[in-house]
Amino acid sequence: MQKIRVGILGASGYTGAELVRLLAQHPYVEIALLTADRKAGQPLQSVFPHLGYLDLPDLVAIDDVEWAGLDLDLVFCALPHATSQKIIKGLLHGADDTLLDDMIVVDATDHASAIQKSVKVIDLSADFRLRDVETYAKWYGGEHTAPELQQEAVYGLTELSREEVKSARLVACPGCYPTAALLSLIPLLLAKVISTEGIIIDAKSGVSGAGRSLRESNLFTEVAEGMHPYGIAAHRHSPEIEQELSKAAGEGVYVTFTPHLVPMNRGELETIYVTLADGQSGEDLRAVLSKQYAEDHFVQVLGEGDIPATRNVRGSNLCQIAVFDDRIPGRAIIVVAIDNLVKGSSGQAIQNMNLMFGFPETLSLEQAPLFP
Amino acid sequence: MQKIRVGILGASGYTGAELVRLLAQHPYVEIALLTADRKAGQPLQSVFPHLGYLDLPDLVAIDDVEWAGLDLDLVFCALPHATSQKIIKGLLHGADDTLLDDMIVVDATDHASAIQKSVKVIDLSADFRLRDVETYAKWYGGEHTAPELQQEAVYGLTELSREEVKSARLVACPGCYPTAALLSLIPLLLAKVISTEGIIIDAKSGVSGAGRSLRESNLFTEVAEGMHPYGIAAHRHSPEIEQELSKAAGEGVYVTFTPHLVPMNRGELETIYVTLADGQSGEDLRAVLSKQYAEDHFVQVLGEGDIPATRNVRGSNLCQIAVFDDRIPGRAIIVVAIDNLVKGSSGQAIQNMNLMFGFPETLSLEQAPLFP
Amino acid sequence: MQKIRVGILGASGYTGAELVRLLAQHPYVEIALLTADRKAGQPLQSVFPHLGYLDLPDLVAIDDVEWAGLDLDLVFCALPHATSQKIIKGLLHGADDTLLDDMIVVDATDHASAIQKSVKVIDLSADFRLRDVETYAKWYGGEHTAPELQQEAVYGLTELSREEVKSARLVACPGCYPTAALLSLIPLLLAKVISTEGIIIDAKSGVSGAGRSLRESNLFTEVAEGMHPYGIAAHRHSPEIEQELSKAAGEGVYVTFTPHLVPMNRGELETIYVTLADGQSGEDLRAVLSKQYAEDHFVQVLGEGDIPATRNVRGSNLCQIAVFDDRIPGRAIIVVAIDNLVKGSSGQAIQNMNLMFGFPETLSLEQAPLFP
């Protein structure tokens, strides 16, 4: 099979590095472009010494990319929200003039349309996750500048949207918290075995979820040996979770969602409290999930009594789900564990890539978890 | 003021060490006895090198204690449950013959009654927390052997039971999880600003909560860089929480309670989801709690938007509580942080001791939190 | 290429799990046997849930193995020292009667010799690392029971003993500390650019180096948020390091070696202080090492000023080495980083396996380091 040429925008962040780490083992991918504005001109080694032994292009500023000669098949966009939509609009529509200048060598219209035809985009930012223009504006503090792409984008929760992903030009990768919540809750809502009301998601994440940006709150000394919630009743992943749950339920679903910061690098655990539909039990929920994911390599529905743990999925694209009966009749507790940087971000992005290009879905994602 | 003579039973565990750490600064306490069966004969230094510079008696096996000459005013019991009740029964009733043999030098009856009259006991185990004999048997796997003391014991949640503690002969210190849950929920139930139904307590604890016993699951390599829940819908602190909440509410209260293990030494955080009583808001709850704890040194009710964190209470007897409105109307989120070994165990025990002996309540507990 | 059939003895420890993790991606290996005495009868999933999704044989007690039908090509021995030599002697010589009973179905002599002919052994214990019988007895507290195999065994420091490894029947994998020390020091001694005297190795290791055994000193609470040396001037890796350095130098080399325990799961760092040979500089040492490892995939000799870090090799078979001039004239500082469980143990074992069976040396070891 011929290799595809891939660009990674925002390669100096953790999701960028994780894409490189995983793609380094992909037999059909050639990394042809790595951008990082503040670190432009540096080899990836100076930004991520652990990847220094790989043979990769140096980092370039996004404004200095000579798109024409790159002949990219796919771009992973690991840029901040708001920036992402501008860049992606330029890539797909040729509508961003500044970017267009860089892209065009001979004939702007022809070239832009050439790019438009060929390149696919997998966006790891939040820019194309929400379908509703007003919801986006409210939660992300500004109007969306590519609303037509917002409509076109496929929400890439792989196991539950394979067919749409396969034919997508633009895939919006789910946030890490939504990935864990939706993989467990959507099948249950579709099967109508839980109530749409009173869903409470108590989420815990490792620090890499906060990215590599310089904030006092992310210093080792501020985080180690302690824990606390943040963004209580105000986290941007709430509307994303609600959008997809509502879609599955066929009615408005609203959730209580509280994320916590845990002193570990990687890993995300969600403890989800649900009300059972009449006559349902934890066992019924487990049966629904087991059936849903029977053929899926990455989603493990655990047996009765087995408890998901982030250490069991660390560094891998796996997702562990378990269901427990609560002592309170009519209630159940669902526990989900993923690695926020893999299944919660870069791994799922590559899983989507594999689908979009007809590769085996697990390619370059087969690594077993790293424990201890 | 004259010093009281104190014994610590089970001094080789973490709660025992924490009692020593804190009492070392108490001006009116002399530690006259330290027991530890498996480490008997050793100086405390070999078991806890960090306390080696203190001038303390060597560890002795509990069977080798010569009670008669010790003239203890107070015994802290940091032994496992089941064992605790036997020892305490002996101490208070002279009813345990084996123990009595050790206690009696001249005249068994006289001496035992002498001990019975004078010594007070603060129990850090679970043995005297539950009032109901059957509930104890169900959750702790065996019949209680001192049911009359079970009735006599005062549940030592200090801020909410000061008067009973002051005159108690036997105080049962609350479990770490119940301490955090009850300090926040009891005032709200008393004030009837929350519903008695649908209370969900998602709890996170540092590893010291598991004690110093040798279990594979507590190895550094099993815990570091990961997290997971445990005892889902089956943790022994559930009936304890429910007993006290029910007492406050004047009706049966049942809670969903899920503890999690977090890779940190100390600290406990509870995220509690409640349904508001009609017409109540998060602000109302905050007002109730602020009023309740206005005069209390150790319980901090945080202002709107401020978030409790375990790092803010590490090593101290402080408890931080905050209330947040949920996005879901009619619901609120309460966050509580304590140090499980201090306010959740040994610190609260000493706070009770101070009350029982008429010392200022904060004595030897004034240390500021250790951060970072 | 046909798959080889592999057995892992001692599969419930961390080195055993690490062999499974890495071999799971090896195209030419079939894991046909997993032993673990205390966990016999269990699926690997219950011992290592992170590997539960792999299709592997259940754990069996070593005494219950039916060797005859297994037709193994290779056995990895991850058992404690002393035990290892007995088992391996049985495997290779048929001399251990007890074991022989299990191995023999029809004809003891024939069968044992059949095993003897075919099976190869890679030992991860310390039993076959030392060549000198008395040194072994002194440091490991007992006489060696297979001295003839002790002589036969090849010391499998892969990069520096490729040819011997290729043709070996029994390979003794170096200890984790020796691996880092020897990879950096042997080429320098061979090139005579450093003195044989005054070599000081200050070593730091993550906790997984202590294995999975239940010792109080390995509890999370004992290790997290602290560090300390151990085995000062008395660690068993000293004579192993000295044996190989002496061999390289052609004279007796004695080292100062101090290991430290660091609160991290994986990773080993050695800071080595050496005296330069006359006229040599740090740059000269770097040149020697760069030349030595120019063609080696796993050993990275860093450029001037670049600093090795365990995070740069975590989870991988890489080894980073750097040389620094000391401020004291005539002295240099060498820094080496490996993952103790991979290059320091199971990874190097597989690297040796690849050589012994004619596979590409890097097979199943290409995973990039996991950071963060």
Add this chain to the structure above:
Amino acid sequence: MQKIRVGILGASGYTGAELVRLLAQHPYVEIALLTADRKAGQPLQSVFPHLGYLDLPDLVAIDDVEWAGLDLDLVFCALPHATSQKIIKGLLHGADDTLLDDMIVVDATDHASAIQKSVKVIDLSADFRLRDVETYAKWYGGEHTAPELQQEAVYGLTELSREEVKSARLVACPGCYPTAALLSLIPLLLAKVISTEGIIIDAKSGVSGAGRSLRESNLFTEVAEGMHPYGIAAHRHSPEIEQELSKAAGEGVYVTFTPHLVPMNRGELETIYVTLADGQSGEDLRAVLSKQYAEDHFVQVLGEGDIPATRNVRGSNLCQIAVFDDRIPGRAIIVVAIDNLVKGSSGQAIQNMNLMFGFPETLSLEQAPLFP
């Protein structure tokens, strides 16, 4: 005893917070001033929520301090080097015009001299540690602007310079690494039981040693689960250590010094390799140290075989020292553990304060270590 009025300059850093934590329990200290330029106007609570329950003045910018009315007895200066010397010069000499403007209300000369007479300064920066003007310029990248104070300042390694500290107007607190190195090495050099040559200090520090400044290298994700050296053969504490060792030895002493970053908040461990003087043994060294510190509360010289660990001193002003014979004849290994923020910084500063003002030396420093 009357309370002294104390100011803390640079109260938003970790050493500032640590001063507040410890002084909060001092019966004779009133904190009258807290400065922090970037956080000016905020209560300390918003910068250090763990100290929020204390009754303290709000943070002010140093330029906004109204010195005249404060009537300070002592200023702790926890500012960056270079800045410190300017401020301290102003405080002690009235020579900094800008500062003088703020200090003078009525009569500049009178008032400055009033300040000059009364106020004492304990500097936690590096500005007054080095005596040699050129060495300072070389290592700190700029000329010293208060060379006369550089000469006057007393190097406040408390146990070894009590008399000078008692009468000092300006005390320069030693760096954290020098504190551990000098407490162990100076008595040995004075007693001439070790050689002045070939001293190698391999140092390991928790991350709080790097302060609270925003650097990518201090993010949790960059530090956790890994370790590495830094400042190899180039750390600014080298000349400081050499200055004091040379003074003790009466000749030039040069050391090899390599610091490492360890994933823990607090704690510093130094493993020091020395050559014994003729006829000396590890036991002799231990005897020298034991005699030296026989009367000192904070320095613990451990018995043969006992190993210092940072967990044994965490949060306390203690220093543990132990001596081990190396296997190489004529060599010994010294291990020292301190808490870098306490004995290595703020604790030692307070210890000096106690001496300067005639308080008992251990006042507010008696807290036992926090373990686990």
